[in-house]
Amino acid sequence: MGLTGKHLLGLDGVSADDITQILDTADSFREVLERPIKKVPTLQGKTIVNLFFESSTRTRISFELAERRLSADVVNFSADASSVRKGETLKDTARNLEVMKIDMVVIRHAAAGAPHFLSRVLDAAVINAGDGAHEHPTQALLDMYTLRERLGKLKGVRVCIVGDISHSRVALSNIHGLRTMGAQVAVCGPATLIPRGLEELGVTVHTRIEEAIEASDVLNVLRIQLERQSGGLFPSLREYREFFAVTRDRLRRAGREILIMHPGPINRNVELSADVADAPDSVILQQVLNGVAVRMAILYLLGTRSS
Amino acid sequence: MEMKTTIIDANGFERTLTRLAHEILERNKGADSIAVVGIRTRGEYLARRLVAKIKMIEHRPIEMGVLDITLYRDDLRDMLQQPILKGTEIAFDVTGKDIILVDDVLYTGRTVRAALDELIDLGRPATIQLAVMADRGHRELPIKADFVGKNIPTTDREEVRVLMKETDGEDAIILASPKGGA
Numbered sequence: 475m476g477l478t479g480k481h482l483l484g485l486d487g488v489s490a491d492d493i494t495q496i497l498d499t500a501d502s503f504r505e506v507l508e509r510p511i512k513k514v515p516t517l518q519g520k521t522i523v524n525l526f527f528e529s530s531t532r533t534r535i536s537f538e539l540a541e542r543r544l545s546a547d548v549v550n551f552s553a554d555a556s557s558v559r560k561g562e563t564l565k566d567t568a569r570n571l572e573v574m575k576i577d578m579v580v581i582r583h584a585a586a587g588a589p590h591f592l593s594r595v596l597d598a599a600v601i602n603a604g605d606g607a608h609e610h611p612t613q614a615l616l617d618m619y620t621l622r623e624r625l626g627k628l629k630g631v632r633v634c635i636v637g638d639i640s641h642s643r644v645a646l647s648n649i650h651g652l653r654t655m656g657a658q659v660a661v662c663g664p665a666t667l668i669p670r671g672l673e674e675l676g677v678t679v680h681t682r683i684e685e686a687i688e689a690s691d692v693l694n695v696l697r698i699q700l701e702r703q704s705g706g707l708f709p710s711l712r713e714y715r716e717f718f719a720v721t722r723d724r725l726r727r728a729g730r731e732i733l734i735m736h737p738g739p740i741n742r743n744v745e746l747s748a749d750v751a752d753a754p755d756s757v758i759l760q761q762v763l764n765g766v767a768v769r770m771a772i773l774y775l776l777g778t779r780s781s
Numbered sequence: 782m783e784m785k786t787t788i789i790d791a792n793g794f795e796r797t798l799t800r801l802a803h804e805i806l807e808r809n810k811g812a813d814s815i816a817v818v819g820i821r822t823r824g825e826y827l828a829r830r831l832v833a834k835i836k837m838i839e840h841r842p843i844e845m846g847v848l849d850i851t852l853y854r855d856d857l858r859d860m861l862q863q864p865i866l867k868g869t870e871i872a873f874d875v876t877g878k879d880i881i882l883v884d885d886v887l888y889t890g891r892t893v894r895a896a897l898d899e900l901i902d903l904g905r906p907a908t909i910q911l912a913v914m915a916d917r918g919h920r921e922l923p924i925k926a927d928f929v930g931k932n933i934p935t936t937d938r939e940e941v942r943v944l945m946k947e948t949d950g951e952d953a954i955i956l957a958s959p960k961g962g963a
Contacts, residue, residue, distance in 0.1 A: 476863035495865075502849065502868035511902040514852040774866075778857040 477775050481593045481600040484609035485650040497619050499771035517546035517777050525581040527553040540769035572596050599776045607641045614647035616768040620761045629656035634686045636662045637696030640669040644737045662686035666707045683718045692733040698745050721747040782960040794952040797930040802834035804928050814879045816844035823885040826947040846871030853895035876904035885943035887913040890924035917941040
């Protein structure tokens with residue numbers, strides 16, 4: 475079997491078979507995470523570099539845990555304490571790492587396309603951990619895994635992504651992945667934060683949260699970022715909350731259970747009210763646990779391809 | 782083209798399983814301390830059948846688990862096709878138990894080595910005992926079976942196949958050799 479490509483650069487163009495294979499493989503790794511010794515020797519001797527040009531705690535820790543639980547050797551590179559400050563180009567940084575015989579690179583970078591560039595320049599397998607506002611495939615995969623686990627399927631499930639869609643790589647990867655798997659995708663947020671032309675991707679656009687809640691089985695709520703406010707894209711966090719926060723009251727009006735997801739970190743009482751974040755219909759913590767299993771699955775599938 | 786010889790037919794298969802079940806119970810003085818773990822894929826079906834037989838003999842259920850050794854293989858990189866992970870399911874604690882590991886054919890011993898490593902990552906069994914339907918020789922590691930259905934010496938070019946109703950539509954142990962002699 476095995477995945478079609480050598481890298482995981484995004485979910486745009488990734489087949490349903492490949493996505494299914496990743497999700498199915500993640501089941502086995504969930505079992506490993508329940509054992510007393512949460513480790514398997516599968517990637518022993520493989521070297522994986524976490525190339526994080528943008529700071530990240532949860533994604534990097536999740537990847538690092540996944541790598542170590544597969545017995546791989548892990549090297550962490552963070553942009554602050556490095557040669558990037560001295561002006562070294564991405565290409566040279568990568569070439570230097572490659573010459574030291576690394577097998578896989580997990581990269582997070584502010585520039586869209588950085589992972590794609592690396593995949594052309596390196597022999598190693600490349601995994602995109604977030605490139606600018608473009609894609610974040612592992613997040614979308616863990617989101618889909620969580621949904622599938624909770625609902626038993628993805629086909630026909632109505633998912634609405636709520637928040638700053640135009641700056642969100644999580645949103646775009648989810649849109650691609652969910653559509654491939656047959657889910658119905660919608661987005662909701664202030665018009666200033668929703669890119670034009672989404673309907674061409676087969677996505678429904680809601681501009682009111684009440685509308686979105688009415689029409690969805692799942693809400694994937696994104697973190698609203700302060701920087702956007704200072705860019706004049708919405709007046710204030712308070713106003714955002716007023717119109718778009720997912721609160722217990724608003725959910726109650728739907729009269730049925732709606733699954734609440736969030737990639738983290740949560741701004742409590744901004745995009746999500748605290749009681750919603752902590753309720754049983756929130757799978758937010760489950761997402762984090764599943765994240766390690768899904769990343770293990772990806773590392774395993776890409777890391778054990780025959781050369 | 783290959784030539785197939787039936788070493789054990791459906792009736793013989795059943796009798797062999799019965800004998801193995803009795804041998805396991807004899808060595809372990811009953812079923813109190815044992816749990817049966819089958820190595821996917823055929824080992825799982827064999828394990829189920831053994832558990833059913835033991836239940837009939839001792840009138841008590843025993844724990845059963847399934848091991849997927851893919852993550853512990855020593856040859857993942859050399860495989861042309863990545864094997865599909867089906868997952869390990871062992872819902873009980875292996876610590877302190879006498880684990881009866883079950884597989885269809887014992888050959889180089891590498892599968893069993895992987896299974897041992899995985900079992901020991903799950904806990905500390907009191908003992909691990911190996912039951913196989915067929916032992917075809919050619920060990921590459923110091924591994925031996927405690928309970929053997931049939932010893933079938935083979936050459937490198939031959940293959941021993943354990944067929945089961947669950948996967949192949951019939952129960953049998955056959956020897957396959959390339960035409961033109963081994």
